Amino acid sequence: DGGITQSPKYLFRKEGQNVTLSCEQNLNHDAMYWYRQDPGQGLRLIYYSQIVNDFQKGDIAEGYSVSREKKESFPLTVTSAQKNPTAFYLCASRKPGQGNEKLFFGSGTQLSVL
Amino acid sequence: DAKTTQPPSMDCAEGRAANLPCNHSTISGNEYVYWYRQIHSQGPQYIIHGLKNNETNEMASLIITEDRKSSTLILPHATLRDTAVYYCIVRVAVSGNTPLVFGKGTRLSVIA
Numbered sequence: 001d002g003g004i005t006q007s008p009k010y011l012f013r014k015e016g017q018n019v020t021l022s023c024e025q026n027l028n029h030d031a032m033y034w035y036r037q038d039p040g041q042g043l044r045l046i047y048y049s050q051i052v053n054d055f056q057k058g059d060i061a062e063g064y065s066v067s068r069e070k071k072e073s074f075p076l077t078v079t080s081a082q083k084n085p086t087a088f089y090l091c092a093s094r095k096p097g098q099g100n101e102k103l104f105f106g107s108g109t110q111l112s113v114l
Numbered sequence: 115d116a117k118t119t120q121p122p123s124m125d126c127a128e129g130r131a132a133n134l135p136c137n138h139s140t141i142s143g144n145e146y147v148y149w150y151r152q153i154h155s156q157g158p159q160y161i162i163h164g165l166k167n168n169e170t171n172e173m174a175s176l177i178i179t180e181d182r183k184s185s186t187l188i189l190p191h192a193t194l195r196d197t198a199v200y201y202c203i204v205r206v207a208v209s210g211n212t213p214l215v216f217g218k219g220t221r222l223s224v225i226a
Contacts, residue, residue, distance in 0.1 A: 033213050042201070043158070043216040058213065090157050101148055101205050101214055105157025 003027065006091050006106035013078065013085060014114050021076045021109045023091035031094040032074040033103070036060060036087045043090060049074055078111065086113050118202045123221040126196075132189040134220050136202030139183040145206050147178060148214070149187045151198040158201065158216070161187065192224045 004025040013019045023032065031050050035043040045058030049068040063082025068074050078085045088110050092103045119137040126132040138147065148163040162169055162176045164185075169176045175188040189196050201219040 035216070040218075042218045045213050045215070048213050088155070092157070101146070101163065101203075102160045103150070103158070103214060105159070108155065108157055110155075 004091060004093055004104050004106040006089075006109050008109060009107065011109055011111045012114050013111060016080045018077055018079050019111070021078070021089055021091075021111070023074045023076065023106060024072055025074075025093045025104070026072060027093055027095070027104060028071070029093035029095060029104070030071070032068070033092045033094070034058075034064075034066065034074070034076045035090045035092065037090060037108075038087050046076065046089075085111055087111060118204055118217060120200075120202050120217065120220045122218065123223070125223050125225055126189075126192045128194060128224055128226050129191055132192040132196065132222055132224070134187040134189075134200050134202075134222065135184065136187070137184045138202070138204045141182050141204050142206075145204045147176065147185050148203040148205055149174070149176065150201045150203065150216070151196075152201070152219070153195075153198045161200075192222075194224050194226060196222065197224045198222060 007022045033048040034046040036046050037043050044060050046064050047055055047058055047066040049055035052071050055066050055068050063079055065077045088108050090108050091106045095102045146163050146165050149161040150158040152158040161173050162171055164176045178185045199219040199221050201216050
């Protein structure tokens with residue numbers, strides 16, 4: 001089945017540690033996105049990539065980094081510079097086509113600080 | 115993209131129609147209305163979208179007013195599994211791959 005897969009589902013980070021969240025899709029979508037969600041809040045954009053080897057900062061990129069070496073993969077690293085990383089992280093990809101904003105989301109990764 | 119306003123929460127009895135309103139008074143002629151929903155601890159799921167005409171699919175119906183300044187998402191026979199946060203988003207038709215902006219949405223509670 002085609003879809004978008006995030007792993008792990010739960011992740012714990014120690015002080016000063018970098019952690020990487022995985023996002024893989026087999027939908028052949030060009031564009032991929034990372035959002036952060038805090039309890040009771042909407043989604044906030046961290047980074048997005050419209051094509052391989054290219055990505056742009058979103059509204060809250062500080063303390064995060066990404067790479068897009070392959071079309072299928074868009075990993076997110078939460079660095080030690082991100083002082084409040086506890087949140088629910090969502091990865092999405094977009095089906096191509098004009099006027100078609102159908103985003104497909106993964107099931108999310110809950111990151112907590114030890 | 116135009117801003118949207120949704121009530122923070124709503125209740126609906128199981129089996130009844132759930133009508134979720136969205137105000138987008140600054141919408142422009144080339145902007146679509148999109149609806150997504152997010153069940154607890156999952157990623158959002160696309161529901162439906164429309165430009166001017168009312169739309170219906172297997173999940174819901176979308177009613178857009180004639181002046182396009184507001185819309186209503188209708189779940190005709192709500193079930194407990196429809197309990198979720200519903201997001202209304204307005205978006206230009208040709209926007210490339212730039213991201214969707216999600217607000218806080220409406221938390222719908224379907225009650226048995």
